[in-house]
Amino acid sequence: MLSTLSTVATIVVVALIAREFGSERRGQILAAICAAVSGFVLGVGHLVSTATYDLLAWMLIGLFAVKLLRTGDGRWWLALGVTAGIAVENKYLVVLPIGALFVSLLIVGPRGVLRSWWLLAGVAVAGLIALPNILWQFQHDWPQLKVAGGISEDDGTENRIMFVPLQILQLSPFLVPVWIAGFRRIWRELPWARAVALAYPVLCVIVLAAGGKSYYALPLLLVLVAAGCEPTLRWIGRHRVVAVVGLTLTALTSAVFTLPVLPASAADFVIPVNKEQGEQIGWPAFAASVADAWERIPLGERSTATLFTGNYGEAGALVRYGPPHGLPSPYSAHMSFWDWARPPDTNTGPVLLVELERTPIFESYFRGCEQVGTIDSIVANDEDGTALVLCSAPAEAWSTLWPKVRQFY
Template sequence: MTRSSDTLSATELGVPVFAARPVALVGVVVGAVLTALSGRYGYHRDELYFLVAGRHLDWGYVDQPPLTPFIARLSTTIFGDTVMGLRVLSTLSTVATVIVVALIAREFGSDRRGQVLAAVCAAVSGFVLGVGHMVSTATYDLLAWMLIGLLAVRLLRTRDGRWWLALGLTAGIALENKYLVVLPIGALLLSLLIVGPRSVLRSWWLLAGMAVAGLIALPNVLWQFQHDWPQLTVAGGISEDDGTENRIMFVPLQLVQLSPFLVPVWIAGFRRIWRSLPWARSVALAYPVLCVVVLAVGGKSYYALPLLLVLVAAGAEPTLRWVDRHRRQAAAGLILTAVTSAVFTLPVLPASAADAVIPVNKEQGEQIGWPEFAAAVAGAWEQIPASERSTATIFTGNYGEAGALVRYGPSHGLPMPYSAHMSFWQWDRPPDTNTGPVLLVEIERTPIFESHFRDCTQVGTVDSIVSNDEDGTALVLCSGPAEPWSMVWPKIRRFY
């Protein structure tokens, strides 16, 4: 099969043989790197939250569906309640993502070398490594998006409407992880209406796929309905707080977050689809359509990044022609991409040197210093007379701080913390019998917030070894709540 026959092979003669062994080898290397580095820093603030959420399994949470907390609990149950144990399933998900990108390249007609190049490009991209290193909703969302991309390309290539059923199944499971999956599907449907082939929309299989997705997502939808749609409140708050910054940084981050060195590859993929694979034009158009939607709602830049990996898969074949003429430059480019991606997204630097990359990737800093944070809180707690501690309360400003104290507090003799942030507000509140001192953990002192407590004085500060959100956190000791906790609790709830 020659490269000049890409369109014919993809639309009429089927697809090339899957390069299973070399692609699997790329996946194994990625898995080995992520495993080797998985315990180097520590838990991310979101992971600390997921660990607690996993102890309160439900069909929904204030800020997310249930799948990621369930996976966190499953991973720690099977592989151990450690940082490395928590991240095993995340690593396996990332390996699967790399393999699926190669399968997408195959659907576009790429031969063995093109499939391997697509897998390598995915493996060295900063976004894939970054979300693969930790447990996050984005980790499993990325795999879901890639599977949806694979199924969508196969649907368009074969015109077999039964693939809508598989799309619906995948989308339904993805909706139990994150609602963002409606964005690529919506962008694809709109693109199909614009450039076709519209025939795939005239199928009862489409309705069947939608029914399957809705049925799987129904338990979480019902949970959200029963709790007054808190996730919409969270999303609205994020858009209001960060929307302007997200719009300003959208284009630069689209170029940087996947990797600047991969920009020519996904541009080549877009051009290849548009010029040579007319049956797949809706897949290419879905990316700019999605970008417009994300910009309009003020969403985060990474919301559109997974579709760039689909374009990278399409661009692997034409990129090979350049690689054949510039082998040394190509090798140097891939090595440089891998190194820069690793430095900015993985814990390869000493923790004390992480400030060098935090301005680009703040998530690095959110994995450092939680045991020291708990020790600082313990130091402030010890200032409460022992006779008053039985009625005293630790109250944290956000779920990351609360999760850290759940994890590390017991070793310092601390009681379980409380927080009004996200689902922590629902899980528990202090009893009204806790009339004693209240230790507030505040990233920034807030007079309006402190007005719910009596006689508040700062007694300590968290000094982190890196410039993360917790650096400089104020430890404020109050003599007690201004009202019974049952009256205070509804007034201090935080959705974002």
């Protein structure tokens, strides 16, 4: 429900951005429709994820930035600061659009908005709101930055190769003419907003250099979509049937690629574009397979045995679906699942490892490891082929072992 409400708010903000660009009611409605049927908005809108709320924050930042440039009223820096500070509590990615906007303002102006005392006030407000998060990150050796580094190191090359195709596919190929029209309109007709248009290619360069995920730049495309609705309306006046067909196809393709509407047997078709589709399938069967492997542990040893998963998704699935199979609470050293609980030192018995792939270095932390099963998922998701490895015991006490096995990606 919270994700749905956040997404509805995002769609409304896109319409408000269109209004700031001079669109009348029809243009605002078209902007809302384009946002509502876009693949990215549908994709993050039906899941609870940091990206869901990050998207709303980016749209608010876009709205306040356009208001700032249109009016020249520096007080909008305060609104930007409040939004950025709250957004940092959710995800640090919010610094990217703001950084891209600063670079764009330095290149094309108007630089006058950067000489306002309100800018310093906005920075101070953002810092004050974000301070508890930043202090926690500092005290815990910046785990969020370690996650970002892991993404760049492990997936950076693939992210760079797929960046341009996914910019087109993840929002919708049918919306490409709209956001191109938006960029052209800003550059030719709205010179005061050129920094907003330039911020998108600047952000793309930053994400490519860092090896970040393609969706990091997608929210700014929605700002360009909002700007492109006026020229699109003029085009629709001459091509109504084509426009209706285009929006219908946008809605249908976005739903197919982002919502769980396909049968599981057909999900492999959309997983290359939207990996999350595969992560919504097969968890009950996954838990049943883990339970079969757990049954290999003698009854007398289960009270001191440990169920240890390779990632938080698997751990979450076993929390949800494991109890009916008699499985104990799982542990995982992945991301923040590591913080929530670690096995007690009294767990000196067998350890069932749920590994995406067998890793000798990781298994060296345990004794007598032997694969006793494999997850055979019905789709090509991360869990397909996961190894179930039964070890006789941890190599040392869990309190000593726990800091060594933590994974940030």
